[in-house]
Amino acid sequence: MALLDVTNLSISFGGLRAVDDFNMTIEKGELYGLIGPNGAGKTTVFNLLTGVYKPNEGKIKLDGEDITRKNTIEINHAGIARTFQNIRLFKQMSVIDNVKVGLSERFKYSTLEGILHVGRYKKVEKQIDDEAMRLLKVFDLDGERDTLASNLPYGKQRKLEIVRAMATDPKLLLLDEPAAGMNPNETKELMETIALVRKEFEMTILLIEHDMKLVSGICEKLTVLNFGKVLCQGETKEVLSNPEVIKAYLGE
Known part of the structure; x- marks a missing residue:
């Protein structure tokens, strides 16, 4: 059974068909790319997968569960986490506190326990701290645990956003243009980070x-998406050598 199975997904905005009859199947453990020219509908697909938009038609299944009509929080709990093209960290919070935000739904105590610091509060807070540090060590960010997120270099901010997403313990990680704004060295480090995610978490x-x-x-x-429609699908090498894909990117 596929981890993600998307069938006949469509959405319109003001009469414009932004995504039209979109189909995609991703197996567990795959690293899958969604590409296309600017305005092709890629981010709209991400917004559909994460519940930001509700489709006019179609179905989304995650690990066999129908998540088509669920809201963003329910979909995150079901197992989808994402990053954004424009980094969305809590810039005035420390590195470790950003990760603890991602952990907050996995380790819980009551509001009263939190206010009075009684009951499960101390035990759960220690669990959160320990897990946050474990994740930071995996990604070699433990040395910056107390650094404000805004003071990290750009590449490390990207890495921290991935760590925070991984803190939610997802089944599927969506990365929205993670290399945007990066220099070649940062892009190389990003590739290493993505490889690390796959190795350590089988993501x-x-x-x-x-x-x-x-x-x-x-x-x-x-x-490959073009004008909201699937232009081509398949193995990476074959897709990138497809004349229609080349034409779409070159605008010929």
């Missing part, structure tokens, strides 16, 4: 990206 990843060097270097399969 299934769906990636939107315009950097074709990155895409060809790490993605096993691709779906």
Whole structure:
């Protein structure tokens, strides 16, 4: 059974068909790319997968569960986490506190216990601290645990956003143009971070990206969108050599 199975997904805005009859299947453990020219509908697909938008038609199944009509919180609990093209960290919070935000739904105590610091409060807070540090060590960010997120270099901010997403213990990680704004060295480090996520967590990843060097270097399969429709799907090498895909990118 596929981890993600999307069938006949469609959505319109003001009469414009932004995504039209979209189909995609991702197996557990795959690193899958969703590419296409600007305005092709890629981010709209991400917003549909995460409950930001509700489709006019179609179905989304995650690990066999129908999540089509669930809201963003329910979908996150079901097992989808995402990052954004524009980094959305809590910039005036420390590195470790950003990760603890991601852990907050997994380790809980009551409001009263939190106010009075009684009951499960101390035990749960220690669990959160320990897990946050474990994740930071995996990603070599433990040395910056008390650094404000805003003071991290750009590449490490990207990495921290991935760590925070992983703190929710997802089944599927959506990365929305993670290489945007990066220099070549930062992009290389990003590729290493994505490889680390797959190795340490056996994570299934769906990636939107315009950097074709990155895409060809790490993605096993691709779906190409153009004007909201699937133009091509398949193995990365075959898709990137498809004349229709080349034409869509070159605008010929």
